[in-house]
Amino acid sequence: MKKIIASVLFVAMSFTGFSQIKTPQPSPTSKIEQMVGLTNMTLEYSRPSMRGRVIFGDLVPYNKLWRLGANANTKISFNTDVTIGDSKVKAGEYAVFATPGKDSWEVVFYSDTSNWGTPQKWDDSKVVAKAKAEVYKMPVKIETFTMTFDDLTNNSAILGILWEDVYVGVKIDVPTESIVSASIEKTMNGPGAGDYYSAAVYYLQEGKDINQAKEWIDKSIEMAGDKAPFWQLRQQSLIYAKAGDKKGAIAAAKKSLSGAEAAGNADYVKMNKDSLKEWGAM
Structure with missing residues (x-):
């Protein structure tokens, strides 16, 4: 009887040991x-x-x-x-x-x-x-x-x-358009330069009312004044170009190029130069 109990305990201990092995x-x-x-x-x-x-x-x-x-x-x-x-x-x-x-x-x-x-x-x-x-x-x-x-x-x-x-x-x-539109409508009650910029770029990317995008980007740049960063001026140039205002696009691109060169940003320097060449300004 003792041998049987010992055998059962050995088997039970063996299974307990195996259950702790991670596979x-x-x-x-x-x-x-x-x-x-x-x-x-x-x-x-x-x-x-x-x-x-x-x-x-x-x-x-x-x-x-x-x-x-x-x-x-x-x-x-x-x-x-x-x-x-x-x-x-x-x-x-x-x-x-x-x-x-x-x-x-x-x-x-x-x-x-x-x-x-x-x-x-x-x-x-x-x-x-x-x-x-x-x-x-x-x-x-x-x-x-x-x-x-x-x-x-x-x-x-x-x-x-x-x-x-x-x-x-x-x-x-997904309801991105309705969420963004609601956010724009709410924010435009008291928007800052960044809000106007985000709304304008969204309209540009989604092919919406480009004249509205132009109005918003102008407000953003105007509010930023001399501190308008070159990447925002780059978007302004693209919005102007999309709106058919080549003269305005060239002016904005030149400002963006100047800022990018001062900041040492080679990517934006190249993008602005490529656009200026495309628009016949270089």
Whole structure:
């Protein structure tokens, strides 16, 4: 009897010892943070690998809800409201699931993020958005399941999903324009030189009312006076050029060039000289 008890204790101690050994996760977790316009997106998911297996149509069946990765829910969060497909999605955290098909996937954003894998009981009322994503075949195979934020603009990003030889992408639109417009409207009640400058440059970059941009950049430079920095004068020259005022653009570029040379900034010296040559002033 003593021998049996001793053997049991030895086995128990052996298992206890092994449980303290650290080994790599077969599907390691990943966390990505991405700023899209003025919206912060955070993605958390687990990353299984192929390991010689056929993935889509086998390990991951077609036309069946998939957890989109491994282990706990894949989760995505937004700090502003966003638009996915035709759905407005409130700021918050959501689980992401997918139903893969040969030619397209359905990607679902779900308000309950507490599940391990897919929910035991699906609740349609918790679906906040659905998006159809076309399947693109890749010329190489991706060994490890990968999610990305692709094709970033001020107003949108593509949530990319890659594994085996498949890529699908879901567009997420963000409300940058409305946030900036509201900020501009609020700030213009008592703006400073920096506020006028930021608003003018935004209008230039987004192809908005260039005459309004010109008015704002002029106010910014006027308020700064002799202390207007060369990089702001550079933007003034570009706005004038876009507005069709070549004479004003050349004058601003010459001031920017002078300031850049005094500051020893070779990049701005070159950019201003290139623009002056383009506008026939050098």
